[in-house]
Amino acid sequence: MLLEVKGLNAGYGFLQVLWDVSLYVAQGEFVALVGPNGAGKTTTLRTIAGLIPPRQGEIFFKGELISKLAAHKISQMGISFVSESLNLFTAMSVHENLLLGAYVVRDRQKQLETLDFVYHLFPRLKERRNQLAGTLSGGERKMLAIGRGMMSNPDLLLVDEPSLGLAPNLTLDVFNALETLRQQGVTILLVEQNVNTTLHITDRAYVLEQGRIALEGKSKELLENKHVKEAFLGM
Amino acid sequence: MQKTETVSARAGRLGNGLLSILNALGITPLGLALIILLAILPFIPPFDREDLLRWLVGAALIAAQAIAFDFTTGYINVVNFGFAAFLGFGAYTSALLAVDFGISPWIGMFVGALASGGLGFFTGVLTLRLRGIFAAVMAWFVGLALLGLARNLVDITRGPMGLSVPTFLETASNRPYFYIILVMLLITYLVLRWITSSHIGLAFKAIGQNIEAARASGVNPTFYRVFNFTVQCAFAGWLGGFYAHYYGILTPQLMHTSHTVEVLAIAYVGGRGSIWGGAFIAFPFIFFIEWLRSSLTSLPGLHLVIYGLLLILVMIFYPGGVAQFYYWIADRVGKARRGSAEQSG
Amino acid sequence: MARSSVQSTIVFEVLRRLTTAAGITIILSVVAVIVSAVVAGPFTLVNAIVTGGMWALLAVGLSLVFGVMNIPNFAHGEFFMVGTLVSYLVFTPLHKYLRQNPSSVLSTVAPFAGIFAALLVGALLGVVVEKLIFFQLRRRSREQWVMNSFLLTVGLSVVMINGHQLLWGTNFKGIPRYWDVKPIDLFGVNISMDRAVALGLAVVTIAIFWFFLMRTRTGRAIRAVAQDETGAQMVGIDLNRIQVLTMALSSALAAMAGASLLFMFPSYPTVGLKPLYVAWYVVILVGLGNVAGATIGGFLVALLQTLTSYFIGVGWEDVVPTALIILILLFKPSGLFGSEVKGVWEQ
Ligand SMILES: Nc1ncnc2c1ncn2[C@@H]1O[C@H](COP(=O)(O)OP(=O)(O)OP(=O)(O)O)[C@@H](O)[C@H]1O
Ligand SMILES: [Mg+2]
Secondary structure (H helix, E strand, O other): OOEEEEEEEEEEOOEEEEEEEEEEEOOOOEEEEEOOOOOOHHHHHHHHOOOOOOOEEEEEEOOEEOOOOOHHHHHHHOEEEEOOOOOOOOOOEHHHHHHHHOOOOOOHHHHHHHHHHHHHHOHHHHHOOOOEHHHOOHHHHHHHHHHHHHOOOOOEEEEEOOOOOOOHHHHHHHHHHHHHHHHOOOEEEEEEOOHHHHHHHOOEEEEEEOOEEEEEEEHHHHHHOHHHHHHOOOO | OHHHOOHHHHHHHHHHHHHHHHHHHOOOHHHHHHHHHHHHHHHOOOOOOHHHHHHHHHHHHHHHHHHHHHHHHOOOOOOOOOHHHHHHHHHHHHHHHHHHHOOOHHHHHHHHHHHHHHHHHHHHHHHOOOOHHHHHHHHHHHHHHHHHHHHHOHHHHOHHHOEEOOOOOOOOOOHHHHHHHHHHHHHHHHHHHHHHHOHHHHHHHHHHHOHHHHHHOOOOHHHHHHHHHHHHHHHHHHHHHHHHHHHOEEOHHHHOHHHHHHHHHHHHHHOOOOOHHHHHHHHHHHHHHHHHHHHOOOOOOHHHHHHHHHHHHHHHHOOOHHHHHHHHHHHHHHHHHHHHHHHHO | OHHHHHHHHHHHHHHHHHOOHHHHHHHHHHHHHHHHHHHOOHHHHHHHHHHHHHHHHHHHHHHHHHHHHOOOOOOHHHHHHHHHHHHHHHHHHHHHHHHHOOOHHHHHHHHHHHHHHHHHHHHHHHHHHHHHHHHHHHHHOOOOHHHHHHHHHHHHHHHHHHHHHHHHOOOOEOOOOOOOOOOEEEOOEEEOHHHHHHHHHHHHHHHHHHHHHHHOHHHHHHHHHHHOHHHHHHOOOOHHHHHHHHHHHHHHHHHHHHHHOOOOOOEOOOOOHHHHHHHHHHHHHHOOOOHHHHHHHHHHHHHHHHHHHHHOOOOOOOHHHHHHHHHHHHHOOOOOOOOOOOOOOOO
16 A cells, blocks of 8 residues: 555644544555545645644555654655645746755756656646746646646655636646646545546545545545535535 | 621721722732832841842832833734833933933933833834834834934933933932832833733734734724834833933943843743733842842853843743743632632532 | 847846836945045945955845744854854964964965864854754744744843853954965055955855855755745755754854954954844845845945945944935835745744
């Protein structure tokens, strides 16, 4: 198992958000985590990425316990987190942002290869390689964040709501990019509001409600699930 | 029935009335006891010695400054890093009025307060658009500019040579001065405590925590910040007047940043946002420091090293200072009392 | 046709830049430089440029620590003081030894030994301060970080100043000059070797530092932390390492400035105050966190000070710049060069 989360409790200050969350992602899988606003999806990803310490439970990555590691260590082990707020380096150029994405990659040759791949995936980024990240459009920022996440050749990519605030055609671009990555063999754990599309492109999915896993299963099967239909697909 | 009311019950009612008045003024029974202790201290040996009386006056002066300092730092969360310069501005104003125009120090010190308050108003307006640390640095720059003026306008201030100033009284004894500064300390406490415990204090705390949120909920940060600065500086200027007419000599050194740091350290170790913490801690602190200074003359600077270390340690390990410790104890005692009351009742 | 339009856009762009606040300041200071060189004599100007280089070093360090760690360092001048002290303690015995055993090689190297020792001690002290003080607070609480860390540096400054007094006393520990050689003749102006070397060191250091920050992996990581701490952690940057490194660099630069200027600033407990004021003038003037602006600002403030003490009088060189900065900030609160970088933890 690539990623395994067992009985995770986490939160902020006095507020506990996650209650006994367990999930796994196998090598090469494309897994979705969906749920209503405030369910704790972002919190789950942030905890896996090491940005919030878990209160209870364990997280294993490639068989190693990572729940006590600092965020940069987790990133060095091969988990890339593309956050909702993107956390770009706004006063640096697109190119520099991508180079920083490859901070943990010491091999210069490998860096350049990945850079080519990212520029190939998002030609717009190549056009704007010398522009400051802070002056990019919303869609371009998303692409840059995903591209930066790719630059470390991660074994697992955590992506938080890439479609948030994007026009439908741009959303499609982003999803297509994720599809491409997936075909390249990258394992992805995706958080999305756009449940319908998400369940169509992913293998498996978890439904998180009020900090607990309410449902899990094959995406195709969940599409047929009565509760999912009522709650998320408006049927 | 009423006529048969016992004397003790009447006394008790009187006592309760007194307590509620004190409570309204913001003085706890413990606080009252400490004030009474301070008031009789100059007659209790060894504190009736002139050198110790001098320490007492110094401590009370610092205590009042710490209160004024906390009024800004602990509430609107802006450190007035030029504090000493405002103190000095009031001191020079009052001193020069006395020296050049023969105006009585008793009037001069209030003019000094007005002058410092006016300058504080100006600084408040100047730093308005700046946040947190920038406002502190700006106030510092204003202070440095004032210090520079005091040093260089030798024709007026006599610069580093020092200005000799007429004193309040023609006595060599420090005891009357102690009572003057004690009254000033009490007035400073009562006024600033009254302001901070009113709705204005709430507004202060609101803009201290988050200016934008305060603005959104209808608090006008402009007004409250400038008001706070003005009041603080006015009190600083007033206390500066006492300094001038007590020590009788004024040098620009009074306005130096190191003096601000001294007040700041005491206010923080006392506990920010408490108003009384700094004043409380000032007395033992100043006595300790003065004792150290006078007994360790072979190690100059040691007492200040301790000052700095204490500030660092408190900031890291116990940021609430002595006030927080007091509230913690009071809480413990309160709980224990309630616990035993429940058991017996 | 195409060519001339390109040229005219360039001209336009240059004109636009020159009419911004920064541009106007630079034009005014160039004018001031020329006027003062004519009126006050070139020597004043040389002094301004030499101290300016060192102010730039100080301001860059101060700015860096604020940008990366969000610490408004009030103890920055004390690292300057440490620099003067270390260099004095290293150089004086070497100099004494040289009196008895003259050696031309050693006498060229000795000053550098002093300056280099200061740099090392400065860096080391920076590490100690970060580990022993800032790290401890960061681990416990990040609430009101900017203000609290500022107060920590206030305490640190008091400890360092009085620690110096306790251990080495208040007397001036200085040297008349590092190099006993004839002054260099440059366009008819005599420049002492000490001044020339100080300027050279400043220029070289700033250039190296600039290259490090802009072009190397670690330099980029430092800038990344300044811009987005979470983002930096997400790409695998170890915050602790960067923070230690930043503090070490900043203190080393300040100490080096102190050591290089030992011939102008003899070491005594509060020798760091003036450089501290100046570094803050510069940093506020150009906007906190703006490292490039800090370099220019260093020279600007030095020039302003030199002109003030020449035209208005010695003793006024702090009053006039302060008043001017207050005025400038009234109209441009974000500083002359309006920096984009904000403190990450500012409320
Ligand atoms: N930094 C924080 N401090 C305190 N509470 C937080 C913080 N971040 C999130 N929360 C709370 O935790 C809960 C879960 O938030 P989270 O961001 O994980 O939800 P989400 O499922 O990602 O929602 P959305 O779909 O809106 O992004 C919410 O109630 C939110 O208010
Ligand atoms: Mg979310």
